[in-house]
Amino acid sequence: MTPSLQMEKSRIALPIGITLDRFIKSKQTEYPSAAGEFSQLLRDLALASKVVNREINKAGLVDIMGNIGQQNKGGDEQQKLDVLANIRFTRALSKGGEVAGIVSEETEDFIDLKNKGKYIVAIDPLDGSSNIDVNVSIGTIFSIFKRKSKVGQPLSKKDFLQKGDCQIAAGYILYGPSTMMVYTTGNGVNGFTYETTLGEYVLSHPDMKCKTTGTIYSMNEGLTSYIINKGITNYIALCKSRDYSGRYIGSLVADFHRNLLKGGIFLYPSCKKYPKGKLRLLFEANALAFIVEQAGGEASDGSKPILKIQPTQLHETTALFIGSKNMMKDLQKCINKN
């Protein structure tokens, strides 16, 4: 075959790459005891995200924008797409049969799916949804645990009130200029980009690592006057003195993903407005903390690692500081000085 024909063939017949399904299956062989239930759970989440992605992409064209006139347990105005996403993920996991129960930011109590599944899922079906109407990136955040109760026994809150370091997997879907699924099962972090024409997630960011330092800080500086620990405002002043860039999208998944790729730190402190912090431990902080630690970063509430916090309430909130290791150490020094 002539070189030019060879070149032509390699140009037009580019390999598709490793699909999420093939990746999951390849990793399953690493767990001889795995009978495929966990792999199926990941596929169920991916399927639901494809449906949600489709609904988000047409949000401007059909009547699914705006709020439904009620608040969720955390006091957020529920958007129509929040409710829709919650239905999609709950239905996919229920039909998949691998998940015994779900706790969602959008529902007050946990849902016992009354099946023989070994796993439970904590999920924020659509985080940052107030940004939908202005076409800003939003995300889904999920954590997967083994149930504590025996299969066949009724679920209880104990199944859901597990420390973050008991997660067996965690991930997020970022509905942005492209839709990505990023997850960890405790052996590193991998990112998949949704190829819409194929309807497949394809491995695009293998073995993601969080840079040990960065020059981006993300905080809603409108909170500055409410912040109690002046160590935090001192740290922000330190960032400014070092000519760092302030970047804050107001969608946790988008802010987190950028900092994961470029290096940076995200801060949502407890303050007079949110004495116990605003972000949810079960539905937001735990999953991102697992991912960032797996990628070499850190996550804390300002005094202890997020993954070591023992939850006592399903919807409890926490302060969240998360990102590059060296930036987190600088922040901790500022906090400890006060």
Ligand code: P6P
């Ligand atoms: P604020 C969105 O409502 C969210 O839960 C996160 O996605 C985001 O990081 C945070 O709240 C934004 O909160 O108070 O800055 O608007």
